[in-house]
Amino acid sequence: MAEAAAPIERRNGAPPLPAALSEDNRHNIYPDPNKPLDPGDPHGLGETPEQHAAHASIATRKLWGMDRRQENYLFYVWMISSLCLLIAAAVIGRYYRTWHPAFIGVMTAFMVTHWAGWLQTAVGMAQRASWVREEADLETRKQYLYLAVRLNRLMLPTAIIGLSTFIPGYVDRDDTPHDLPYWLLFLLIFIWNAVFSVMNAYNNITWESDRLEFEGGEQPFRITKLAILGLPSPKEKFSSGKQREGKEI
Template sequence: MADPGHASYSEPHHHYESDPNRRLSQEAPHGLGETEEQHARHADIPEKKLWGMDRQTETVVFYIFFIISLCLLITAAALGSVGHSWSGPFVGVFTAFAVFHWAAWLQTAVGMCQRASWVRDEADLGTRRQFLFLAVRLNRMMLPTALVGFVVFLYAYARRWHLKDLAYWLLFLLTFIWNTVFSVMNAYNNITWESDRLEYEEGDHLYRISRLAIFGIPSPRLKEGKEEKHS
């Protein structure tokens, strides 16, 4: 006889039905998990007040910094291959690369902090879209920089006995490592997380397919009557 104080293993398990208020279809243009009424309430959230440049100006400044930094990194690679890492031109160019690179990185990171989950209303879809845009943009800068650093490191390390310049290949190895680590952390903690949440609440958005968003590529827009492909 089963102990009356404990549930018998022969008792059937209780299966909880899904919340009937959650809609898991593609019938409406908004997300996978909200009713019409729930989605409409997002429009009542006041716009978050932010400080700094307007979005268009800030984006232009970012890409100026990013393009200059990438050109400087490539130039430093060329200078290091014909000279040495302690030469004046290499030191000056690589230092300038670091300044522009970190300026663009910090500019984006500050914008993300203003829109992060700990300072925003989670029902504010507009602010969350901006946060995702900045996270994607950050990877769009770090991944090409990491690629250049990796290619130059391979070249410099393979010729290390000829170049006799430890700092040369080590600097580009560090450039590859820090950009790779930060881009992976950003992809895992910010891009995929926010992309999936926006898909749940809003449906079709610019970075709906997280695999593409990680590489800075926008998602194709959904067409009416076609089933959505999940990331």
């Protein structure tokens, strides 16, 4: 009778793995690479069912003492207020110029609300970033992805308003030669939001969405093109086990 294979010692003092989950073959447990990992099975990172249950019981992180619902409501107050204020600033600046007290006050209020929503989301992402979480903690990673998508929900509409205001302002610049700050300010608003949203899409949304779909199965932002636009994906439907809605395996 053949002897059972000895457990595989792991680096950095981690618990030993069974031979079937060695460092070399732990990512090849399933012969079908299209099969989503089941929470009851050993995790794709070498996690045992006991470790998976422990990660599932990790308490939800709070931001500034608020739970997720309260924090979400506050963000959308910042977001809707900032977009309305930016549109108002574009109209006021067009007719009363940028040196008018009304424009200065509205633009200042826009900056406060926009950056409040931006920093609130960025702090939440930092609380769940890869350097402070365990990669096997799927729930925290899903929260991180949601916050990254939410950040683009703030930046993309802001960039569109900035560009829509800059273009006519720049075209009519000869009619208002003494109001250079008007179109220049909205150009800067467009640039910083467009650049940050592209960086966020590349570094956070696409990367985390693809990994979560493989390791965690169904998740609301599995179609990355929609996630980049801040939109959730339609519910997943399987057809012949080879194709999922919106994405071919």
